[in-house]
Amino acid sequence: MAINAANNTLPSGFDPSAQPFRLLGIDPAATASEIQAALGRARETHVMPEKSLAEASAVVLDPVQRLQSELSFPLDSTPDRVDLFYTELSTDASDEDILQTSSQFAPLSKANFLAHHAVRRGASSELLFALIDAHNSIDGMEVYQVLQALRHRAGWPPPSLASMRDGLNNLLNAHCVAVIGAYDPLESAAEPLLQSTRHILETRERPLIQTHSLLLEAYRRANAQMRSKADQQVDSASQALRQNPGDASSVESLAEALQLWSSLWEPLLLANAHEGISDPKANVTPDRIFDLLGDLCRQRQYGTAQQVLDHALVAFGSIPDAAARFAEVGEILREMLHASSTAIMQDRDLAVSAESSRFRHVKKAALAAAVLLVMLGLLVAYRTLDGGTAFSVSAPNPPQPAAEPELLPPVGKGQRFAREYVRYCRFQEERLRVVKQQVRGPEDIRAYNALANDYNSRCSDFFYQDEDLRLVKEEVIAKQKLLEADAGRILSTWRWRTNTVGVPTTSSK
Known part of the structure; x- marks a missing residue:
């Protein structure tokens, strides 16, 4: 992996030749007079430009500024290990060589050593894991005691324990930002970061996972614009497929856009x-694909919808909620494809053959199509509002103020639900109660049961805070009319109904 050209000039904590103590030929135990003498010698030998020397001496002579330079120095290493720390490995040194050398250092020195080489070469997943593990292994109190001893010998006041801990956090953040910024192109960071993430999550060590989250945050900030462009590519490909659903190249373009989106995310x-x-x-992007699937099914482009679904299942496999919803859609879509393979689906406005055997196939496929459209209509209703995902099936005009977030709970039992999940369960319970009052005939029953089964898989058994339940129950009462309107919208998606279903103006409690 190449180094990003914009990062060829390394920060002082990463480039040994620019480390203030190393540049002046001293260590953190040097007194003020020793620092001044070292500065004079460095000027005479012209080891570095005057400006660099002046800046280095100013930093180490300031009790506050010098802390970050102390922490980037191998201060927790013995003198012989300090020399090893500054011994340059060859540019073609393998990861194994780097890791073997780093194993000889104490955690703080090891973290600095690994960061220096990761920035120079672009980090593999092994180097990323080792870097985070080294930071996680640093004992703050041990480092503080070393700093106290060094400053005492040098005649400097010791830093506070809080400032030292802040300094270690700043060092970790600086390492993460520099390591991510060294990848060129930036998207090449995705694969090693994915592998290191898997490795770290498999350890189930909470402190290690929390330390690693800072590396992920640096990655999130660095590729935010790139991920936004990938989302736009998915949108453009989806629009092209809507306009020409039978075009194989449009499906391929969407697959490529989804693959890029998935790799970055x-x-x-x-x-x-x-x-x-x-x-x-x-x-945003999974919801966009749900919209696309709904449009394709309304156009009866079931084969194309299946291709899109296959790509979506791969792209969104790391989003449990989306993956589960796509899998549910897939089961119904497969039934539709099977049913439609034995009989041509008739437009609902055209006469259907009276032959009983063919009619059964047509009716089965039509029912499956209707159930799928109901499910898609519900799934795409989850949208981002003020940091949460809100359920809304009311008309888009006029604009409504953002509601309290209502999140679709994951499938399962015995889980502890936040208020957003409790809100969904109580709101959906009320919607289904109203819908049930309007169920007529076998098609309605099957569609209602599909919704009820989904609700039960999520909301039949969960734990909650009493206060959350109390507030949500008040919201159900306050939003009774809105929830009844939601129920009416659900009913309106049942396309086998020949008449518009009215929403009851009153309901029994």
Whole structure:
């Protein structure tokens, strides 16, 4: 992997020749007079430009500024290990050579050593893991005691324990930013970061995972614009496929856009899934594909819809909620494809053959299509509003103020639900109660049961805070009319109904 050209000039904590103590030929135990003498010698030998020497001496002579330079120095290493730390490895040194050398250092020195070489060469997943593990192994109190002893010998006041801890956090952040910035092109960071993320999550060591999250955050900030462009590519490809659903090249363009989107997002999505976090920005593209699937099914382009679904299942496999929803759609779509393979689906406005055997196939396929459209209509209703995903099936005009977030809970039992999940369960319970009152005939029953089964898989058994449940129950009462309107919208998507279903103006409690 190449070094990003913009990062060829390394920060002082990463470039040994620019490390202030090393540049002046001293260590952190040097007194003020020893620093001045070292400065004079460095000027005489012209080891560095005058400006660099002046800046280095100013830093180490300032009790506050010198802390970061102390922490980037191998201060927790013995003198012979300090020399080893500054011995340059060859540019073609293997990861094995780097890791073997780094194993001889104490954690702080090891972290600095690994960061220096990771920035120079572009880090493999092994180097990324080793860097985070080294930072996680640093004992703050041991480092503080070393600093106290060094400053005492040098005649400097010791830093506070809090400032020293802040300094270690700053060092970790600086390492993460520099390591991510060294990849060229930036998207080449995705694969090694994904592998290191998997490795770290497999350890199940909470402190290590938390330390690694800072590396992921640096990656998130660095490729935010790139991920936004990938989302736009998916949007453009989706629009092209809507206009020409039978074009194989359009499907291929969408597949490529989804693959790029997935590769850029996957390290972040993997960590989010482990932490049970839902990133609203990550839901935009899956929802866009749900919209596309709905349009393709309305156009009866079931084969193309299946191709899109196949690519979506791969792209969104790291988003548990989206993956589960796509899998549910896939089951119905497969039934539609099977049913439609034995009989040509008739337009609902055209006469259907009275032959009983063919009619059964047509009716089965039509029912499957209707159920799929109902499900898609519900799934695409989850949208990002003020940092949460809100359910809304009301008309888009006039604009409504953002509601309290309502999140679709994951499938399962015995889980502890935040208020957003409790809100979905109580709101959906009320919607289904109203829908049930309007169920007529076998098609309605099957569609209702599909919704009820999905609800039960998520909301039949969960733990909650009493205060959350109390507030949500109040919201159900306050939003009764809106929830009834939601129910009416669900009913309106049942396309086998020949008449518009009215929403009841009153309902029994």
